[in-house]
Amino acid sequence: MAHRWTNDLTLADATPEAAFMNRRQIMAGMAGMGLATMAGGAQADEGLTPNTWDEVTSYCNFYEFGTGKGDPSANAHLMTTSPWSVEIDGLVDKPGSYSMKDILSAMTLEERIYRFRCVEAWSMVIPWQGFELADLLNMAGVQEGAKYVAFETLLRPSEMPGTAYRVIDWPYREGLRLDEAMHPLTIMATGIFGKPLPNQNGAPLRLVVPWKYGFKSIKSVVKITLTDKEPPTSWNMANAREYGFYSNVNPQVDHPRWSQASEKRIGGGLFAKRQPSLMFNGYEEEVAGMYEGMNLAKHF
Ligand SMILES: Nc1nc2c(c(=O)[nH]1)N[C@H]1C(S)=C(S)[C@@H](COP(=O)(O)O)O[C@H]1N2
Ligand SMILES: [Mo]
Numbered sequence: 001m002a003h004r005w006t007n008d009l010t011l012a013d014a015t016p017e018a019a020f021m022n023r024r025q026i027m028a029g030m031a032g033m034g035l036a037t038m039a040g041g042a043q044a045d046e047g048l049t050p051n052t053w054d055e056v057t058s059y060c061n062f063y064e065f066g067t068g069k070g071d072p073s074a075n076a077h078l079m080t081t082s083p084w085s086v087e088i089d090g091l092v093d094k095p096g097s098y099s100m101k102d103i104l105s106a107m108t109l110e111e112r113i114y115r116f117r118c119v120e121a122w123s124m125v126i127p128w129q130g131f132e133l134a135d136l137l138n139m140a141g142v143q144e145g146a147k148y149v150a151f152e153t154l155l156r157p158s159e160m161p162g163t164a165y166r167v168i169d170w171p172y173r174e175g176l177r178l179d180e181a182m183h184p185l186t187i188m189a190t191g192i193f194g195k196p197l198p199n200q201n202g203a204p205l206r207l208v209v210p211w212k213y214g215f216k217s218i219k220s221v222v223k224i225t226l227t228d229k230e231p232p233t234s235w236n237m238a239n240a241r242e243y244g245f246y247s248n249v250n251p252q253v254d255h256p257r258w259s260q261a262s263e264k265r266i267g268g269g270l271f272a273k274r275q276p277s278l279m280f281n282g283y284e285e286e287v288a289g290m291y292e293g294m295n296l297a298k299h300f
Helices: 017-032 053-058 071-078 100-106 133-140 178-182 234-238 284-291
Strands: 085-090 096-099 108-117 122-132 148-153 173-177 187-192 206-208 221-227 262-265
Touching: 053 122, 053 187, 085 100, 096 100, 100 133, 108 187, 108 206, 122 133, 133 178, 133 187, 133 221, 148 178, 173 178, 173 234, 178 284
Parallel strands: 085 221, 122 262
Antiparallel strands: 085 096, 108 122, 122 187, 148 173, 148 221, 187 206
């Protein structure tokens, strides 16, 4: 499903919802034959039946627009997402301001259906469109000595009513180790369900790291910095005891205030059973090697 982005072709043209639905049926059929359809370990099993558009776009966390699950869908229309550019700086060969247009014309968009697991112990399955973060970082030219990647979300208080409250120290900041950032499962998403990313889901460009808790998947990114030091991250700064830098999904390491052993699948209905959470959110085979020899309870 790899697809070359051109400026006269919108993502909706590339993957209209009807075609997407057909693809879902095809995937369901392949699942029946026991075939894996996705690179990167995402198998077409029952657990990967995507959530609905309404679930993904109305049950959100985007604290810049309020802390309620419905606040982002109610308020994120206030955010201007065009024009948009991303500042890429630090240990790169070509630092500068990259416009969304320049980025999209250079990147190959593809579809990735990923499990998404929030640290609050709920989960969804989301069909993203986007490109590998590695491609963007390689475009900027990662210099020797870079060990981490830091990200920042737009901070525009006039369009973000939630930033009037110091729930966290704005702007929202996240970070990855360089090998995590360069991993082929790590994408920058530009769309969901074959449509451009709605503002509440982090338009026009948001990180998706499927083996980590959802808060690592920072939305509406305006700045990417390559650095040699572990960067400060918003949730870790807010409460280091509860939110570690790594935040890999790990059913064996509980949050100090709740168990991470199971999760509630959004849309499962009021009486749905919780489902067991998976090590690295089901991507263990692909990513565990990056953490070999690390004490995952200590580096949580
Ligand atoms: N800038 C920013 N990014 C953010 C958040 C946020 O509040 N602000 N919330 C995070 C959390 S806790 C989760 S679970 C996911 C939710 O993504 P979704 O609403 O698209 O499902 O976004 C993450 N990225
Ligand atoms: Mo989250």
